[in-house]
């Protein structure tokens with residue numbers, strides 16, 4: 001993953017010179033003392049292949065546990081020593097790196113906005129509920145608050161793009177994945193997960209986005225919400241963040257079903273999820 005893209009200037013130690021550094025216990029204690037500083041960990045993991053391997057096997061996981069203990073306990077169902085789908089480096093990146101945004105098939109932007117470190121993101125599985133199709137609400141999904149990226153789109157001078165990300169627990173046995181497979185949704189062409197590089201499904205194409213509840217959770221006024229889920233259950237998405245006007249109470253209705261995932265349901269009459277975007 002190139003340790004998030006900035007590693008090339010770090011001088012490499014010869015392996016013989018670095019052997020003293022590759023003492024797991026020492027490194028663990030040093031990082032514990034540094035409260036698992038992410039930038040330092042990125043740099044250390046870029047020094048040599050041994051340190052990179054050690055970070056991959058141990059340090060990224062410890063960083064995740066230290067910084068988000070409850071979330072990690074939930075995601076791993078208590079088995080924090082175990083492997084995690086997509087790997088610990090990808091999860092660490094997801095926790096602390098906003099991927100920025102660029103144009104997609106259903107969400108047009110005139111220029112991309114770059115990714116960046118995001119150390120203070122708040123992830124919530126209550127928020128995640130708002131992103132699950134009704135029949136998939138038994139799944140556990142954590143989603144972050146949207147990160148605001150300035151946009152200068154025609155006709156949207158006051159709107160920002162909201163960029164958010166999330167992760168499913170045990171995605172391989174989730175209802176969401178089952179639905180995507182049952183509906184035979186193809187992978188999105190030319191797009192990869194920004195966290196693990198796996199292929200992704202567009203939830204807009206799958207018509208599994210509960211637009212109203214997701215838009216309300218994100219603070220997006222017109223329901224223009226789009227997100228992708230990768231084979232390992234990482235989610236990344238965008239929306240328009242509309243600045244509140246004084247008459248925006250934010251009360252919303254009690255909408256029930258949108259975003260569906262039943263192979264039996266037909267295509268007619270249920271597609272207001274995204275059919276009303278852009279109109």
Ligand SMILES: [Zn+2]
Nearest residue numbers: 098100147163
């Ligand atoms: Zn951001």
Ligand SMILES: [Zn+2]
Nearest residue numbers: 193196230234
């Ligand atoms: Zn992924």
